[in-house]
Amino acid sequence: MNHIALKMLMGDKGKYLGIVMGLTFASLIMTQQPAIFLGIMSRTYSFISDVGLPDIWVMDPKVQFVDDIKPLQDTELYRVRGISGVEWAMPMYKGLLKARLFDGRFQTCNVVGLDDATLIGGPPVMLEGKIDDLRRSDSVIVDIDGARDKLGKPSPIPGGKPIPLKIGDSLELNDRRAIVVGIAKVTRTFQSQPVIYTTYSRAKSYAPRERKLLSFVLVKAKKGQDLAELTRRIRETTGLAAYTQEEFKTLSFEYFIHNTGIPINFGTSVLLGFIVGAAIAGQTFYNFTLGNLMQFGVLKAMGTSNWTLLRMILLQAVLVGSIGYGLGVGLTALFGFAMRHTILAFKFPWQLLLFSGAGVSLICVFAAVISIVKVIRLEPAIVFKG
Amino acid sequence: MNPAVRCQNVIKVYDTGGQKVTALNGINLDIAAGELMMLVGPSGCGKTTLISVIAGILDQDEGSCEVFGENLLNMRSRDKLNFRAHNIGFVFQAFNLLPSLNAAENVSVPLIINGMKRVEAERKAITVLEHVGLGERWTSLPSQLSGGQQQRVAIARALVHSPRLIVCDEPTSALDHETGRNVMTLLKDVAMHKDRTLVIVTHDARIFDFADRIAEMDDGHIIKVKDSR
Structure with missing residues (x-):
C-alpha cells in the first residue's frame, strides 16, 4: 500500500x-x-572568543557585558597576580576611540591594548605582518574588515570601493600617530567597529587622560586549578567581578537578550x-x-x-x-x-x-x-x- | 440451498439535521448464488442504501442481512473488512479509479489489500485486463482512457480477487447506450458464473434485459420482484 x-x-x-x-x-x-x-x-561575545587564551576575566563588578567598560586602577592587576592559583595575570585595555583618517574623516574604533611584554589577548589570526611588530614604535594592527571598509582611503572614482588600509599606512589616534604594522582577521563584533590592536601602554597614551584605564585583567589558572574556586577566591580577595570565559560570554549574551x-x-x-x-x-x-x-x-x-x-x-x-x-x-x-x-x-x-x-x-x-x-x-x- | 444474500426486515433511518428519513423500511429480499439481480426505482427510494448494507459498508438499524450465511452486523470491524476484501467486488457509477495509478495498478489494488505482493498482483491484473479487452492498455492512466474503457478497468478491478458478490452502482449511467450495453455484456460474460452473484443498482431501463430478476423499490420498500429470465 x-x-x-x-x-x-x-x-x-x-x-x-x-x-x-x-x-x-x-x-x-x-x-x-x-x-x-x-x-x-x-x-555579542565574539571578542571574548577571539581573546581565547585566558581562563578568567576580572573586571569591575558593575560591568554588564563585554563592551560595558568600567575601568580599574592598574594596582588591581598586582592584587590579582598575588592570589594563589593564578599562573599569570595580564592587563587589557579596551575602549572606543576616534581615529583620524588619511582624508581627515573621523572613525570610532575599538582599541585593544595588550600587555607590552607578552602581547597576550592579541588577534586570533594574522593575515599580514606579525604580532611582534607591535613592539615597534607607534605600531598598531588593524582588522581586515575595518582596513577594507571604514578605515580605507576614499576611492578616486566617485562611488567606488575604498582603497584598503595597508601596512605602512598611518592614522591618528587622539592626535598621536599610529602606523599600521599588521592586518588581522577578527570575528565581527556586535557594533561592527574597526578593531585596532596595540600595546597596553600605547593604548593608554591614545586614550583620554583618566585616573583608571585598566579594562580587564586576563588570568590564566595554574594547571589543575578549579576555575570556579579560583574565580570565587579572586572575587573575595579583590572585591572585583571574576568570570570564566564561558560565564563572561553568557553574561554578555544575556545582557543583549534582556535589554534589547x-x-x-x-x-x-x-x-x-x-x-x-x-x-x-x-x-x-x-x-x-x-x-x-x-x-x-x-x-x-x-x-x-x-x-x-x-x-x-x-x-x-x-x-x-x-x-x-x-x-x-x-x-x-x-x-x-x-x-x-x-x-x-x-x-x-x-x-x-x-x-x-x-x-x-x-x-x-x-x-x-x-x-x-x-x-x-x-x-x-x-x-x-x- | 441458502441464498447468497438474505435480507430480513432491514430498516435504515438517516438522521439529517434532526429530521429522520427512513431509507429502508422493512426490506425482505433473497438473492441466489449465480443470480444477476437489479435494484430499480426512483431516486431516493433506498436502492443505494440497500446495496451499501448488502456490501457491508453501511450498518442497518434493524433487521438482518446475511451474505453467504454471515450476518455482517454482528461481525467485528476487522472481520468485516476481511470479509469485504475477500468476498465483494465494487463497480461504481463514476468508476472511482485512482487517477495516479495506471490500469494494471488500479486493478491490482484488491489483491494488494488481500496481502499479495505488488509485482505478482500487477501480473495477475494484466491477465484480467486482457479478459476485459484492455491487455494492451495496462500502462494507461484513467485520464487516458474513455469512459467505457475506464468502466472495463473498474470491472476488472471488481473481478481480480475472484469475489463471490459484485455490487454495481449505476454502472452504465455515465456511458452512452452502446457502450453501456457493451459493458453489461462484458459484465455478464466475464463476471457471471454459478457461484457469483451480481447486484446492480440502476435507473437505466435499456439494460433491464440483462437481469435475471428485477426488484422494484419505492419509498424504502420493495414493491415488486419481477423474474425476467
Whole structure:
C-alpha cells in the first residue's frame, strides 16, 4: 500500500509541489531567521572568543557585558597576580576611540591594548605582518574588515570601493600617530567597529587622560586549578567581578537578550514564519487529503483498514516533510554560504537543525493528524454517493 | 440451498439535521448464488442504501442481512473488512479509479489489500485486463482512457480477487447506450458464473434485459420482484 500512497501523493504534481513548497518555506524561515539571530547574538561575545587564551576575566563588578567598560586602577592587576592559583595575570585595555583618517574623516574604533611584554589577548589570526611588530614604535594592527571598509582611503572614482588600509599606512589616534604594522582577521563584533590592536601602554597614551584605564585583567589558572574556586577566591580577595570565559560570554549574551529588542523582533519573525508555513503546508496537505477522500473511501470499501490508511497518510506526510525540510535547510545553508563574506551575521549550529526539524515535524504531524481523523471517520458508503 | 444474500426486515433511518428519513423500511429480499439481480426505482427510494448494507459498508438499524450465511452486523470491524476484501467486488457509477495509478495498478489494488505482493498482483491484473479487452492498455492512466474503457478497468478491478458478490452502482449511467450495453455484456460474460452473484443498482431501463430478476423499490420498500429470465 506504500506504493499506492506515494503514487496518490505525487500523482497531482501541482498539489504535491504546493505542499513541498509550503514546508520548504516554513523550514527556511525556521532556520534562516534563527541563524541570523544566533549570528548576531554570537557577536555579542565574539571578542571574548577571539581573546581565547585566558581562563578568567576580572573586571569591575558593575560591568554588564563585554563592551560595558568600567575601568580599574592598574594596582588591581598586582592584587590579582598575588592570589594563589593564578599562573599569570595580564592587563587589557579596551575602549572606543576616534581615529583620524588619511582624508581627515573621523572613525570610532575599538582599541585593544595588550600587555607590552607578552602581547597576550592579541588577534586570533594574522593575515599580514606579525604580532611582534607591535613592539615597534607607534605600531598598531588593524582588522581586515575595518582596513577594507571604514578605515580605507576614499576611492578616486566617485562611488567606488575604498582603497584598503595597508601596512605602512598611518592614522591618528587622539592626535598621536599610529602606523599600521599588521592586518588581522577578527570575528565581527556586535557594533561592527574597526578593531585596532596595540600595546597596553600605547593604548593608554591614545586614550583620554583618566585616573583608571585598566579594562580587564586576563588570568590564566595554574594547571589543575578549579576555575570556579579560583574565580570565587579572586572575587573575595579583590572585591572585583571574576568570570570564566564561558560565564563572561553568557553574561554578555544575556545582557543583549534582556535589554534589547533583538530576541522579540526575531522571535516574532520566526513565529510568523512558523505560523504561515504551518498554515500553508497544513492547509495544502489537508486539502490534498480532502481531495482524495473518495479514493480513501474506495480503498476503505474494498477492505483497507484504518490502520493501513493511517500508515499511508503518515508516509505521505513524512515524505513531503523530509523533502520540504531538506530543501529549506539546504536553502538556508546556501544563503549562509553566499553571505559568508558580507557583514550579515549568520550562525548555523547543529542544534538549529534539530529545532527546525522539530518545527517541520510538528507541522506535518498536525496536518497528518487532522487528515487521519477525517479519513478514519469517513463512512465507506460515501463511495456510492455520486 | 441458502441464498447468497438474505435480507430480513432491514430498516435504515438517516438522521439529517434532526429530521429522520427512513431509507429502508422493512426490506425482505433473497438473492441466489449465480443470480444477476437489479435494484430499480426512483431516486431516493433506498436502492443505494440497500446495496451499501448488502456490501457491508453501511450498518442497518434493524433487521438482518446475511451474505453467504454471515450476518455482517454482528461481525467485528476487522472481520468485516476481511470479509469485504475477500468476498465483494465494487463497480461504481463514476468508476472511482485512482487517477495516479495506471490500469494494471488500479486493478491490482484488491489483491494488494488481500496481502499479495505488488509485482505478482500487477501480473495477475494484466491477465484480467486482457479478459476485459484492455491487455494492451495496462500502462494507461484513467485520464487516458474513455469512459467505457475506464468502466472495463473498474470491472476488472471488481473481478481480480475472484469475489463471490459484485455490487454495481449505476454502472452504465455515465456511458452512452452502446457502450453501456457493451459493458453489461462484458459484465455478464466475464463476471457471471454459478457461484457469483451480481447486484446492480440502476435507473437505466435499456439494460433491464440483462437481469435475471428485477426488484422494484419505492419509498424504502420493495414493491415488486419481477423474474425476467
